[in-house]
Amino acid sequence: MATVLPLSDKPVLIIMLALALQACGPSDCIDINKSDYYSAKTKAWAIHTTIGDRELADDLGIRQTLILSARDSVSYDESVWDDCGNAYGSFFYSFQYNTSLSSLHFMIDIQGGEYPYESCGEGDNCGFFIRFHITNIRTSDIKNTTYDIVTQKCRDSRATAEYHEQYTVGDTVYEGVLEITFKETFAANDVKTLYYAKGHGLVKFVNGDGVSFWVD
Amino acid sequence: MLCRFIKRGIRYLCLHKTSIDKQTAGMKKQHFFIFITAAYLLASCCDSKETATYFLSDQEKDFIPYVQYDSVEFVHSAGSEFKMAVTNVFTQTAQSYTEHRCDDYVTYEYKTAELASFSPELYFGITIVPREYSNIMGVDINSSYFPLHFDTSPRFDTVRIAGDLYFDVYFLERESGEQNAIKPVTVFYNKHFGIIQINLSNGDSFTIKR
Numbered sequence: 001m002a003t004v005l006p007l008s009d010k011p012v013l014i015i016m017l018a019l020a021l022q023a024c025g026p027s028d029c030i031d032i033n034k035s036d037y038y039s040a041k042t043k044a045w046a047i048h049t050t051i052g053d054r055e056l057a058d059d060l061g062i063r064q065t066l067i068l069s070a071r072d073s074v075s076y077d078e079s080v081w082d083d084c085g086n087a088y089g090s091f092f093y094s095f096q097y098n099t100s101l102s103s104l105h106f107m108i109d110i111q112g113g114e115y116p117y118e119s120c121g122e123g124d125n126c127g128f129f130i131r132f133h134i135t136n137i138r139t140s141d142i143k144n145t146t147y148d149i150v151t152q153k154c155r156d157s158r159a160t161a162e163y164h165e166q167y168t169v170g171d172t173v174y175e176g177v178l179e180i181t182f183k184e185t186f187a188a189n190d191v192k193t194l195y196y197a198k199g200h201g202l203v204k205f206v207n208g209d210g211v212s213f214w215v216d
Numbered sequence: 217m218l219c220r221f222i223k224r225g226i227r228y229l230c231l232h233k234t235s236i237d238k239q240t241a242g243m244k245k246q247h248f249f250i251f252i253t254a255a256y257l258l259a260s261c262c263d264s265k266e267t268a269t270y271f272l273s274d275q276e277k278d279f280i281p282y283v284q285y286d287s288v289e290f291v292h293s294a295g296s297e298f299k300m301a302v303t304n305v306f307t308q309t310a311q312s313y314t315e316h317r318c319d320d321y322v323t324y325e326y327k328t329a330e331l332a333s334f335s336p337e338l339y340f341g342i343t344i345v346p347r348e349y350s351n352i353m354g355v356d357i358n359s360s361y362f363p364l365h366f367d368t369s370p371r372f373d374t375v376r377i378a379g380d381l382y383f384d385v386y387f388l389e390r391e392s393g394e395q396n397a398i399k400p401v402t403v404f405y406n407k408h409f410g411i412i413q414i415n416l417s418n419g420d421s422f423t424i425k426r
Contacts, residue, residue, distance in 0.1 A: 053396065061294030062336050063418055065397035100397035101358055102337040138339065188334040209335050 029084035034115040039091070042112035042128040042149050044176070046093045047071065047201040056099065057170070057216040064101035066202065066215060071095050080114050088114035097202055102213075103138035104191065106202055112149075122146060122156040129155070132180055134191050141186045147178060158183060167195065169203045169214045177203070262318035270324040270346035272307065279353065279407045280305070280342050282329040288410070289425040291378075292336070297425065300338065304330040312349075324349040329410075338422070340411060355388055357400045357414055362388035364405060375404070377413050378423045382406055 047068070054066045075091035090113030097106040112128040120127040128149040135142050145159035154161050159182045167177035176198035185192050185208035195204040204214040282288070284305040291297045307327045314321050324345055331340040341356040353364040364386050371387035388403040397417070404412040413423045 055398070058336070060292065060296040060298075060336055062292055062296065063398055063420060065399075067397055100399050103339075103358070138337075189337050207335070211335055 028082070030080065030082045030086045030088050031115045032086060032088070035088050035113070038115060038128045038150060039112050042110060042130075043091065043093075044198050045110050045130055045149075045178075045196070046073070046199070047095050048199045051199075051201055054215045056213050058213045059211045062101070063216070064099055067098045067100060068201070069096045069098045090114070095201060099213075102189065103136055104205075105135040105137055106194075107133040107135075108196065108201070109133070115150075119151070120148065120155065124155075130178070130196070132159075132194065132196070134194075136187070136190060139187060141190060143182055143184075143186075143191070145180060145182065147180065154180070167197070169195065169197075170216050172203075172215075174198075174200060174203060264314070264318050265320045266311075266323055267320045268322040270322065270349045272325045272327055272344065272346050276344055276346060277307070277327050279344055280327055280329045281408060281410050282331065282342075288331065290333075290338075290422045291425045293419075293421045293423075296336075298333050298336060300331040300333045300340065302329065303332050304328070322349065342410070355403060355405065355411070357403065357411075360400045361391045362400075362403050363391060364388055370406070377404060380426050382409065382412055385412065 052068055054068075056064050056066045058064075072094040073092065075089060077089045078087040079090040081087045091111070093110040095108045097108075098104070109131040110129075111125060111131070113126070116127040120129070123146075129146050130149065131144065131146045133142070133144040143158065145161075146155040147153075147161050148155050152161065152163060159180050162179040162181075164177040164179060165175070167174050167179075169177075174197035178196045179193060180196070181193045182191065188207065188209040190208045191205050192208050192210075193206040194202060197203045200215075202215075204212065206212045282302045282305055284302055286302045287299040288302065289297060289299050305328070307325060309323055309325050312322045312324065326343055326345045328341065328343045330342075332338070337358075339356075339358055342353070344353045347366055351366045353366065355362040355364060370384040372382070372385040374381060374383050375385050376382075377385075382404070383406065385404050385406045388405060390399070390401050398420075399417055400414045401417045402415045406412060409424060409426075411424070413421055415421045
């Protein structure tokens with residue numbers, strides 16, 4: 001026997017149906033202009049292929065080698081689609097450094113894709129970002145932070161970021177340098193601040209003792 | 217203990233062999249597999265033996281002159297001075313490496329000294345073993361390995377390093393490593409001072425300050 005809804009329940013049912021139908025509408029379209037803008041801005045941070053191992057000097061007058069031990073890049077033409085008929089790609093660069101005397105290992109990941117609908121969280125791989133990962137091979141201490149290129153801030157509370165239009169390191173003036181300062185250091189030889197230049201990569205870092213190491 | 221367990225298992229299988237016989241003819245295959253398994257398990261039981269024990273002589277122990285909690289001053293060729301802290305000095309025994317589980321082995325005593333500095337970041341690790349066991353003492357500097365061969369005499373009866381005179385000095389060369397990076401490449405060592413000087417591939421050096 002068919003069940004007949006009481007007259008008083010019908011408005012509720014209509015409202016629920018309306019809400020459900022509304023949710024089935026087309027999703028937000030990818031903002032192609034913003035995606036293009038921030039993709040170009042992010043790609044500018046990748047290290048040029050002409051950059052290799054560099055010599056490091058420090059405040060103590062000791063020299064060592066900053067070894068660019070690995071570089072990798074991947075890009076996809078279409079990795080996300082929307083309901084408006086758009087598709088957008090994504091890209092990823094990864095660079096690794098070792099120091100020939102100090103026991104430091106740096107890993108820098110640069111990633112971008114479509115302009116995100118919502119803000120990206122600390123561990124998210126969305127949006128446009130540069131992730132810095134530092135390991136002290138001797139002590140096994142690890143620290144990392146993610147710089148968001150859209151908000152121009154670190155996504156986590158472990159570090160602060162400052163952008164310099166120009167910054168001088170040794171005798172070289174670099175255009176576009178990111179200064180990342182970590183709030184905590186674990187030891188005197190732990191990295192407190194690092195400087196990353198567009199196209200050139202890591203150009204300077206300062207340890208917990210205040211000793212500076214720079215590309216010379 | 218494992219061998220005793222395996223032997224008990226085999227004894228159980230043999231005792232119950234009669235009941236297995238009473239089953240179908242296909243059970244004869246089981247005998248074969250039981251035999252093969254038992255033979256394999258028995259073969260894996262073995263007793264490796266210690267065939268010798270080597271101890272360090274006092275003379276060999278004295279070849280590493282560092283004392284725990286001491287510090288040693290060094291100076292870089294650019295002028296900066298710093299201290300290497302002697303963080304660890306200990307003597308222990310170890311078993312020799314064996315390729316197979318049942319191989320015999322020897323036990324040997326070894327002495328290790330570790331020194332460290334945060335700024336600049338330097339780590340020394342020196343290990344000596346009895347010469348009856350091996351003629352090589354290992355010197356490790358920031359993961360670069362320098363073997364000291366006792367079967368060769370010290371390179372220098374006397375040598376002047378940074379203005380100071382040293383006797384019976386060994387000259388150590390790095391075994392392998394990246395060719396292009398700035399790294400330690402040679403070391404001067406003697407039993408009175410330990411590491412006297414470390415030379416880097418770019419011509420810089422770290423020298424003890426007497």
